[in-house]
Amino acid sequence: MTMTLTSTAFAQGGEIPRAYTCDGDDLSPPFAWSGVPAGTRSLLLVCDDPDAPGGIFRHWAAFNIPPDWRGLAAGYGPETLEPGFRQAINDFDKPGYGGPCPPPGDPPHHYHFRLSALSEEIVAAGPGASCLEVQTLARPLVLEFVELVGVYGR
Helix, strand or coil, X not given: CCXXXXXXXXXXXXXXXXXXXXXXXXXXXXXXXXXXXXXXXXXXXXXXXXXXCCCCEEEEEEEEECCCCCEECCXXXXXXXXXXCEECECCCCCECCCCCXXXXXXXXXXXXXXXXXXXXXXXXXXXXXXXXXXXXXXXXHEEEEEEEEEEECC
C-alpha cells in the first residue's frame, strides 16, 4: 500500500486558505494519512517553501509522531505543545508551525507538506533543534514519503 497524505483544508495543488497563513490565524491545517509501511517507528511531517527568495524556507517540522496516528488536527502554532511528538524551530526562529507568508507581489509560492515514515525515532535532536537539523537527521531513516503541495500568494 502506498502512503497518502490529504487535508480537508486544500487539495493537491490547491490554494491554502488564509486561516493557515501569516495573514490569518497562522495555525497548521488538518492532515490525514494512510498506508504507513510496516516497520515504521515514527513519522515526520514538514512544510518547506522552495520558492522563497533566499532558498528553501522551512515552516515546520513535527517529529517523533507515533506511527499508529492517522493524522493531525488543525491548530499547531508556535506555542503548541503536544504530548507524543516534538516540533523543531522553524525559519521564523519559533517552535512549531509558521504559516505561508510570501513577500507581497511574488507569484504564489508552493508549500510542500511532506510526511515521512522513519525506521526509528529522531533521538539526536536536542532542545532547540532547527527544522533543517531534524530533516538532516531523518534523511537516512526514511522508509517512504508522500507530499501534499499547496499554494499561497499575497
